[in-house]
Amino acid sequence: MYEQLKRLIPIKWLKKNEDFLRRVLALRYKGNTVYCNICNSNFSKFIQLSNNELLCPKCGCLPRTRKLLSLLLQEQGFEDKNILHFSPPKGFRKKLDSIAKNYITTDYEGEFDADKRLNIEAIDEEDNIYEIIICYHVLEHIIKDEVAIKELFRVLKPNGVCYIQTPFKDGEIYEDYSITSKEERLKHFGQDDHVRIYSVNGLVGRLNNVGFEVEVLYLDEHESNNKGFSVKETVLKAVKKG
Ligand SMILES: [Zn+2]
Structure with a gap:
């Protein structure tokens, strides 16, 4: 889903609105199960990419x-x-x-x-x-x-x-x-x-x-x-x- 959306939306627009989009996305992953040491945030889970890598919903x-x-x-x-x-x-x-x-x-x-x-x-x-x-x-x-x-x-x-x-x-x-x-x-x-x-x-x-x-x-x-x-x-x- 995440990767499909990324393919559909122009990169320039994504970059310009990245911080806002990530904040919205992070709301969907609200929780305390996992932790990102880069943005110091907790989530219910990470975003799982098609290669199984786990992406932080907030800082990417x-x-x-x-x-x-x-x-x-x-x-x-x-x-x-x-x-x-x-x-x-x-x-x-x-x-x-x-x-x-x-x-x-x-x-x-x-x-x-x-x-x-x-x-x-x-x-x-x-x-x-x-x-x-x-x-x-x-x-x-x-x-x-x-x-x-x-x-x-x-x-x-x-x-x-x-x-x-x-x-x-x-x-x-x-x-x-x-x-x-x-x-x-x-x-x-x-x-x-x-x-x-x-x-x-x-x-x-x-x-x-x-x-x-x-x-x-x-x-x-x-x-x-x-x-x-x-x-x-x-x-x-x-x-x-x-
Ligand atoms: Zn993060």
Whole structure:
């Protein structure tokens, strides 16, 4: 129902009226059974998407975004760190703006509201300035991903951490740059603007190649958790050892 409506209504109109629409939607989910840590709200349930992911009725955040916040909150003193976030979900950006002192957001394609418009293949920033970078669901869109990874490494401070997530498959990375049409990309890579599907080991290898040390976080949750976290989630914590 939610996804059908989204397809029917023009994106521009949706964006303009998003806050109002979400408030109305949230009323339908009034209750105290589940909790969203991004907008600090309780609901009777989350909105279940066709891929089974649970969407917050009020702030629209996905499970991985709620999980990301819980990860960051475990980092000591993260509120005081210089943070750069690529393509920030709206609700998350609002949350971090309220709790982190030096939180900078960027989006190149203009899909997300952000402070800057940095090109990840040539980041217009000095070396060694960020202590945390959040790069979720970005690299699988970038043809020159190895250039982008080098750039992430360059702008990170020594001992800085880059949190990375993409869709993952088993085995090897699957990429084929002769596949360029939207239809074919959807068929091969699962989304019409993706250019590859990584495997965990494949992406770890590319990160290691530029000097990152990588910890793979396999974050399991009980299926009845009340925060709408996914049962299984994988995040790469790439550290620029100083
Ligand atoms: Zn929420």
